[in-house]
Amino acid sequence: MDLKQIHDLIKVVNKSNIGEISIEDKDGKVTIKQKEERITVSSVPAPTYAAAPVAAAPAVGAPAVTAAPVADNLLTIKSPMIGTFYRRAAPDKPLMAEEGTEVSPGKVVCIIEAMKLFNEIESEIKGTIVKILVEDASPVEYDQPLFLVQPE
Secondary structure: OOHHHHHHHHHHHHHOOOOEEEEEEOOEEEEEEEEOOEEEEEEEEOOOOOOOOOOOOOOOOEOOOOEEEOHHHOEEEEOOOOEEEEOEOOOOOOEOOOOOOEEOOOOEEEEEEEOOEEEEEEOOOOEEEEEEOOOOOEEEOOOOEEEEEEEO
């Protein structure tokens, strides 16, 4: 099951009264549970018996970052997927966004690694980052707040 299919399932569960859904295929098992307006996704890889050649998938520029209003007129940039949050493109590269950084639509603010793919997360709003809510190299969930932005 690929990441897009998982995202589609999460959307279906969000819009329905389904409490839990589990899907298993040759690549593994995915369970999505809805509880108190939150969705938890857990994935268990299937055992691998033989190494099969895998075609490299193109990097996904995930512009699906949502902006939701929060207290004090701040907007939230949320994670469009589950994965590992990184503030740098590489360990020797500068930070992509810090508190006080001006952002505009299309500016890359972080990278989320999901299933060995590094996805650039772009801002969809214009403003200034006032708070970074996630530590570098830590796991994030779907729709988890990453940054608080003061809109312009």
